[in-house]
Amino acid sequence: MSKNPIVEVINFGDELLVGIRDNSHLTYLGAQLSRCGLPILRSRVITDSASEIRKAFLDAWEHSDVVITTGGLGPTSDDMTRENVAEALGATLVFEPEIEASIKARFELIGRTMAEHHRKQCYRFADGEVLHNERGTAPGMAFQRDGKLLIMLPGPSHELKPMFEKQVIPWLKSLGMLCKEDAYLQIRTCGAGESAVEETMQPIIEAHPSLNLAFCVHYGIVDIRLSSRDNLLGMEQIEAIGQEARELLGEDFVCFGRCSLAKVVLHELRALDRSLAIAESCTGGLLCDSFTNLAGASKVFVGGVVCYSNDVKVSQVGVPESILEQHGAVSPECAIAMASGISEGLSSDYGLSVTGFAGPDGGDEKNPVGTIHLGYHSPVGVWCKSVRYTGGRLDVKARAVHAALDWMRRKLRENKVEEFLSCGERD
Amino acid sequence: MSKNPIVEVINFGDELLVGIRDNSHLTYLGAQLSRCGLPILRSRVITDSASEIRKAFLDAWEHSDVVITTGGLGPTSDDMTRENVAEALGATLVFEPEIEASIKARFELIGRTMAEHHRKQCYRFADGEVLHNERGTAPGMAFQRDGKLLIMLPGPSHELKPMFEKQVIPWLKSLGMLCKEDAYLQIRTCGAGESAVEETMQPIIEAHPSLNLAFCVHYGIVDIRLSSRDNLLGMEQIEAIGQEARELLGEDFVCFGRCSLAKVVLHELRALDRSLAIAESCTGGLLCDSFTNLAGASKVFVGGVVCYSNDVKVSQVGVPESILEQHGAVSPECAIAMASGISEGLSSDYGLSVTGFAGPDGGDEKNPVGTIHLGYHSPVGVWCKSVRYTGGRLDVKARAVHAALDWMRRKLRENKVEEFLSCGERD
Numbered sequence: 090m091s092k093n094p095i096v097e098v099i100n101f102g103d104e105l106l107v108g109i110r111d112n113s114h115l116t117y118l119g120a121q122l123s124r125c126g127l128p129i130l131r132s133r134v135i136t137d138s139a140s141e142i143r144k145a146f147l148d149a150w151e152h153s154d155v156v157i158t159t160g161g162l163g164p165t166s167d168d169m170t171r172e173n174v175a176e177a178l179g180a181t182l183v184f185e186p187e188i189e190a191s192i193k194a195r196f197e198l199i200g201r202t203m204a205e206h207h208r209k210q211c212y213r214f215a216d217g218e219v220l221h222n223e224r225g226t227a228p229g230m231a232f233q234r235d236g237k238l239l240i241m242l243p244g245p246s247h248e249l250k251p252m253f254e255k256q257v258i259p260w261l262k263s264l265g266m267l268c269k270e271d272a273y274l275q276i277r278t279c280g281a282g283e284s285a286v287e288e289t290m291q292p293i294i295e296a297h298p299s300l301n302l303a304f305c306v307h308y309g310i311v312d313i314r315l316s317s318r319d320n321l322l323g324m325e326q327i328e329a330i331g332q333e334a335r336e337l338l339g340e341d342f343v344c345f346g347r348c349s350l351a352k353v354v355l356h357e358l359r360a361l362d363r364s365l366a367i368a369e370s371c372t373g374g375l376l377c378d379s380f381t382n383l384a385g386a387s388k389v390f391v392g393g394v395v396c397y398s399n400d401v402k403v404s405q406v407g408v409p410e411s412i413l414e415q416h417g418a419v420s421p422e423c424a425i426a427m428a429s430g431i432s433e434g435l436s437s438d439y440g441l442s443v444t445g446f447a448g449p450d451g452g453d454e455k456n457p458v459g460t461i462h463l464g465y466h467s468p469v470g471v472w473c474k475s476v477r478y479t480g481g482r483l484d485v486k487a488r489a490v491h492a493a494l495d496w497m498r499r500k501l502r503e504n505k506v507e508e509f510l511s512c513g514e515r516d
Numbered sequence: 517m518s519k520n521p522i523v524e525v526i527n528f529g530d531e532l533l534v535g536i537r538d539n540s541h542l543t544y545l546g547a548q549l550s551r552c553g554l555p556i557l558r559s560r561v562i563t564d565s566a567s568e569i570r571k572a573f574l575d576a577w578e579h580s581d582v583v584i585t586t587g588g589l590g591p592t593s594d595d596m597t598r599e600n601v602a603e604a605l606g607a608t609l610v611f612e613p614e615i616e617a618s619i620k621a622r623f624e625l626i627g628r629t630m631a632e633h634h635r636k637q638c639y640r641f642a643d644g645e646v647l648h649n650e651r652g653t654a655p656g657m658a659f660q661r662d663g664k665l666l667i668m669l670p671g672p673s674h675e676l677k678p679m680f681e682k683q684v685i686p687w688l689k690s691l692g693m694l695c696k697e698d699a700y701l702q703i704r705t706c707g708a709g710e711s712a713v714e715e716t717m718q719p720i721i722e723a724h725p726s727l728n729l730a731f732c733v734h735y736g737i738v739d740i741r742l743s744s745r746d747n748l749l750g751m752e753q754i755e756a757i758g759q760e761a762r763e764l765l766g767e768d769f770v771c772f773g774r775c776s777l778a779k780v781v782l783h784e785l786r787a788l789d790r791s792l793a794i795a796e797s798c799t800g801g802l803l804c805d806s807f808t809n810l811a812g813a814s815k816v817f818v819g820g821v822v823c824y825s826n827d828v829k830v831s832q833v834g835v836p837e838s839i840l841e842q843h844g845a846v847s848p849e850c851a852i853a854m855a856s857g858i859s860e861g862l863s864s865d866y867g868l869s870v871t872g873f874a875g876p877d878g879g880d881e882k883n884p885v886g887t888i889h890l891g892y893h894s895p896v897g898v899w900c901k902s903v904r905y906t907g908g909r910l911d912v913k914a915r916a917v918h919a920a921l922d923w924m925r926r927k928l929r930e931n932k933v934e935e936f937l938s939c940g941e942r943d
Contacts, residue, residue: 120535373808
């Protein structure tokens with residue numbers, strides 16, 4: 090095996106080509122493998138057709154050192170990876186009674202018998218390994234020839250992931266393939282656009298010609314990935330550059346790694362031992378959801394009200410009817426009343442609120458679709474802020490949630506809350 | 517151009533290979549193109565390296581009729597698609613003053629001047645077309661040679677999508693490439709696992725040897741895609757088979773197409789002219805979010821309370837303290853009190869509630885992590901239901917939301933609400 094093995098991933102499955110689902114397997118395998126120093130160089134998605142499977146597999150096998158396939162190992166008629174890869178390799182498949190016993194046991198557990206069409210899953214390469222599937226019927230397979238590795242994984246995520254982490258990673262480790270760790274650092278920023286962030290980083294780019302920068306943008310967040318061209322910079326140097334970057338970025342710096350904005354806010358509130366309540370209208374639950382995705386959220390987040398109708402704004406959040414009459418529900422005044430009202434009503438230290446028009450309908454001359462008003466109630470004062478976004482309903486919701494969280498993060502920092510730097514993980 | 521042109525997509529970008537983001541471009545282009553009869557046969561993801569870009573592009577250009585690339589057209593140093601594809605093609609790039617003028621105008625709008633590094637974006641193929649970018653600086657490109665087509669799109673989704681829909685689709689149409697529409701039908705089911713659904717479909721599979729079935733599973737939903745092998749079945753025949761499938765699937769049939777469960781429930785409540793309120797604990801806003809993602813939700817959904825703490829369950833949802841003391845917050849009794857309490861408190865006809873342990877902490881012997889209790893309050897009665905899931909916190913939240921929505925859908929149907937069949941779109 091060469092020193093920098095070429096890793097290629099082939100995802101089999103029509104559903105990835107006809108727009109039914111994102112190729113999250115590639116994302117998962119990319120994260121896993123780049124973390125342990127075996128980055129994926131190439132990847133392809135192939136339709137469920139015997140000739141395409143054979144052609145793509147042979148091409149990958151010729152040009153790469155490690156080939157990982159996903160999908161097409163199931164019992165159904167559109168599952169044809171095993172047979173076609175074996176044919177392309179000229180490898181023999183043999184019936185393996187142990188696989189059959191394990192599938193039978195699985196069905197017995199739920200009081201059923203194994204159907205005939207599962208028999209095709211009971212084959213393995215004559216000179217290969219079986220990867221046990223603890224969550225489903227399709228076993229994985231591992232195979233070595235001429236210093237090349239083939240790893241075949243089942244399609245369902247919840248079957249693929251434990252198989253990869255518990256069996257494939259240890260196997261790759263035992264072959265000595267996971268020794269060198271990639272040197273890279275993620276920096277999360279919010280508040281400036283991609284090209285503005287790159288402009289800010291310009292002095293760093295000029296000072297470090299071996300530095301590689303990659304940018305990734307999503308809903309107002311700009312992530313920067315610092316890495317080294319040709320391994321010329323070590324982790325220590327990249328971390329020192331990361332500190333320079335942090336100073337240049339100023340308040341737009343969110344954290345090292347890729348913590349969610351909600352996690353940063355939650356962390357700072359926990360450090361303060363303070364609680365938070367939320368009142369949200371147009372974001373409709375997404376802001377609360379971003380907090381409750383985090384383990385341990387209940388120590389800070391007491392709850393929230395999705396006050397979609399005006400009646401609920403009055404009855405559950407305590408917005409005065411006079412404000413709704415005079416300024417309307419989409420107004421800075423209402424945002425402030427929501428933030429203070431929810432904080433008082435739910436007895437929390439902080440209150441955060443969002444009201445606006447997410448579209449596609451609604452809006453008026455003063456507040457067109459995409460207009461968002463934010464309210465912030467804290468022990469040291471009450472503020473509001475207005476922003477405006479273009480895009481579809483879901484885009485506006487996501488941008489509004491990021492805007493609310495980023496604003497609260499800045500407000501907490503202004504008020505001298507100890508700065509959050511990293512969640513302790515590089516990613 | 518052959519009658520069934522081979523379409524290949526190349527996504528450039530390290531971020532897709534190191535686990536930073538899902539390849540949603542492929543999903544989007546796959547949906548767009550399969551809908552108009554030009555399905556993608558192959559796709560690959562390539563690292564940002566000059567030699568890899570050239571190699572992959574040449575291979576695709578040789579073996580395909582239509583090549584679509586995404587990414588690498590920006591102004592930053594990791595953007596190198598334009599130059600390397602031109603080199604591989606042996607095509608000349610020429611400076612296009614119109615592109616420069618449009619980028620300059622973009623910057624003037626926000627009171628800035630165009631930075632020097634944007635100059636590299638001002639080039640086009642000498643004998644190709646420019647695709648105007650209405651949302652960013654990177655123009656796309658279109659190119660024809662020897663009956664083959666090349667389409668190059670920018671990386672950011674919000675730039676790629678309008679360019680594709682407003683310029684690329686009309687161009688492909690003008691070339692006569694989008695005439696034949698694929699015959700296929702999507703069916704959404706919920707309530708049975710993938711292999712049980714396939715077993716139910718067995719009589720149909722046996723009766724129609726030319727039928728192609730593909731299954732796709734996510735959080736309790738199983739989607740079936742019916743299509744034809746080698747175009748042997750027309751759309752009418754596939755639709756007739758879809759009706760047979762619907763009868764076999766019984767209550768597990770959700771709809772034709774891929775409407776969300778929330779959309780089905782919303783539709784049925786609109787038909788009844790009834791309103792809904794939600795009280796959710798462990799799902800933390802995600803259930804409300806699933807409704808508020810839908811345009812027009814405010815006609816049915818009045819609001820919800822994310823009652824994360826017990827205090828909020830009592831004060832905002834009206835759960836009696838005695839129930840919390842006797843049965844705890846994770847109990848069928850509390851779920852029922854939440855459903856009725858929110859319905860009364862927010863004056864809605866229906867109330868839906870979720871309480872449980874999403875993990876990773878919490879839970880006890882009686883209610884381990886993953887236990888979910890659902891409550892349903894309707895004008896004709898009050899019910900509860902309990903389920904249990906394995907998996908991480910986010911998995912349990914997503915499964916619990918689907919369970920609540922699917923259960924409400926069935927309850928509405930039991931109570932003779934007119935059945936929802938389709939949202940009028942095939943996808």
